[in-house]
Amino acid sequence: xxxxxxHKFMVARRRTQTVIGDFFHQVRYRTGxxxxxxxxxxxxxxxxxxxxxxxxxxxxxxxxxxxxxxxRMEENVAAALGDQIVSPAERKALIWKAWTxxxxxxxxxxxxxxxxKEEIVSNIAIxxxxxxxxxxxxxxxxxxxxxxxxxxxxxxxxxxxxxxPISTVVKQPRDEHFARYIDDxxxxxxxxxxxxxxxxxxxxxxxxxxxxxxxxxxxADEFKSGDVMxxxxxxxxPAPRGPATLALRTSAVTLPVFSIWRPDGSLGLLIEPEIExxxxxxxDKSVAATTALFTRHLENAIRRYPxxxxxxxxxxxxxxxxxxxxxxxLPLPSPTFVRDQIxxx
Numbered sequence: 022x023x024x025x026x027x028h029k030f031m032v033a034r035r036r037t038q039t040v041i042g043d044f045f046h047q048v049r050y051r052t053g054x055x056x057x058x059x060x061x062x063x064x065x066x067x068x069x070x071x072x073x074x075x076x077x078x079x080x081x082x083x084x085x086x087x088x089x090x091x092x093r094m095e096e097n098v099a100a101a102l103g104d105q106i107v108s109p110a111e112r113k114a115l116i117w118k119a120w121t122x123x124x125x126x127x128x129x130x131x132x133x134x135x136x137x138k139e140e141i142v143s144n145i146a147i148x149x150x151x152x153x154x155x156x157x158x159x160x161x162x163x164x165x166x167x168x169x170x171x172x173x174x175x176x177x178x179x180x181x182x183x184x185x186p187i188s189t190v191v192k193q194p195r196d197e198h199f200a201r202y203i204d205d206x207x208x209x210x211x212x213x214x215x216x217x218x219x220x221x222x223x224x225x226x227x228x229x230x231x232x233x234x235x236x237x238x239x240x241a242d243e244f245k246s247g248d249v250m251x252x253x254x255x256x257x258x259p260a261p262r263g264p265a266t267l268a269l270r271t272s273a274v275t276l277p278v279f280s281i282w283r284p285d286g287s288l289g290l291l292i293e294p295e296i297e298x299x300x301x302x303x304x305d306k307s308v309a310a311t312t313a314l315f316t317r318h319l320e321n322a323i324r325r326y327p328x329x330x331x332x333x334x335x336x337x338x339x340x341x342x343x344x345x346x347x348x349x350x351l352p353l354p355s356p357t358f359v360r361d362q363i364x365x366x
Contacts, residue, residue, distance in 0.1 A: 050196035065135045072128060080124035084117065091116060094332040101254035102327065118328035130174040134206060141182035145175060149292035153185065156274035156295060162231030164268060164275045168242035168319045171281035171329040172288055176238055179290050181211030186235040188213040190223060231273045239264050242319050242334045249309050251316040258336050265311035268298040277318045281326050
């Protein structure tokens with residue numbers, strides 16, 4: 022009897038904790054949703070100078086309060102750029118600039134919802150557009166390889182405004198209602214959303230978009246988990262194999278694409294020449310070599326604009342310095358599913 026009572030008590034306790042957790046989950050997401058709705062609705066009526074001052078203020082507040090993120094960013098800068106940025110003051114200045122650029126990117130993203138296609142096109146110039154046109158002319162789709170660099174959320178609105186068919190792979194919020202709202206915002210700008218999970222559905226969505234000769238944006242600079250070990254910013258870190266596998270298994274063209282702020286403060290979209298995947302005698306080796314090549318392109322862009330990256334893309338722990346690493350890769354999952362999906366097309 023005593024054990025039965027303890028069991029009932031524990032079950033009731035778990036149910037109570039679940040109900041309370043669900044309540045706060047809903048409160049958090051509903052608050053975020055209505056705050057975003059209000060911000061997007063109010064932005065057209067607020068003077069731009071006031072918006073800039075307000076964004077700077079909240080960036081300063083969050084920079085002061087979220088010290089754990091700030092410390093992680095400083096550690097990553099020291100590990101990656103220690104030979105270039107030596108003093109703590111220089112590192113802090115870089116991190117502060119990167120932090121304010123993240124806030125600026127949020128503001129730009131909300132503002133774009135009220136802009137017409139013509140306004141978006143006139144505000145964001147494209148450099149290297151010929152690479153995109155040549156890639157789409159092949160009719161096999163385009164993998165747009167990018168990073169959390171600059172105003173990366175402006176890549177899709179700018180391409181959509183230019184009448185390029187654009188899809189994007191995203192990690193959806195845990196709340197379905199909020200996720201649908203964000204998807205609707207993208208759709209208003211001509212952007213098709215492909216959820217990164219479940220992975221099989223993501224693969225189907227990507228392959229379908231490529232068959233339709235669309236541009237598929239893939240943000241590939243989160244080196245926290247994955248099947249391939251790569252050299253990134255002086256650290257050995259795990260990277261996902263997906264982009265490389267798609268490049269090797271499809272005829273899609275891979276183009277590095279970044280949205281960055283220029284020295285004069287204007288926003289530009291940079292489209293770099295095609296990256297040819299590395300084809301070796303073994304698929305696993307090809308995936309590893311191509312992933313390393315993609316990583317090198319992302320690293321080069323981040324090193325060119327270090328104050329426009331968020332500096333949170335490293336693994337949180339167990340990082341392996343380059344000097345201590347024995348070159349190799351982790352075992353790769355079978356690519357059978359991707360191959361079957363392509364054969365179906």
